Amino acid sequence: MLFKFRPDRPRWVQVAEVIRDRIEAGDYGPGQPIPSEPAMVREFGIARTTARKATAWLREEGLIYTVPSLGSFVHGG
Amino acid sequence: MLFKFRPDRPRWVQVAEVIRDRIEAGDYGPGQPIPSEPAMVREFGIARTTARKATAWLREEGLIYTVPSLGSFVHGG
């Protein structure tokens, strides 16, 4: 079942908020990976460019860090 | 420092002129790439659609050619 987007805000914002909430809930612990871009594409039914915008926002917020070719990980590990 | 646009002409024209001048000055040699669309977005502080209009104009002028997924390059290499 794909994520239900609201029409009032951009999709990349809503995806970023879901991931952020999961991080704060402890679903992804410190040093552990968040869903990869292809995983977000599958789970939310979005384009990769949209997944990348969500990831970039989480990175700018300081919640995650990204290692090329490996993935993005929660800070604090 | 972002480019200072004049209000009298379209932005895409002014961007195209800057790139054209650089090509004629030899900043980008034959066969070498001009700034990508994302690079123009960063350098000039414009939208991608505006960068694309500038690139399209340079292409129609015969100054460059574009290879999808790779970039745009100065003619004559």
Next chain:
DNA sequence: AGATATTTGTTCGTATGTATC
């Protein structure tokens, strides 16, 4: 050593909607 799969980085192509002049 070699081949394959995964992931991020980057690019262009296209379309839609909104706003402004």
Next chain:
DNA sequence: GGATACATACGAACAAATATC
């Protein structure tokens, strides 16, 4: 109405690094 300009969002392709088999 038309041209300009922005943001969003889809898709496709290529590249490079990493990990695994």
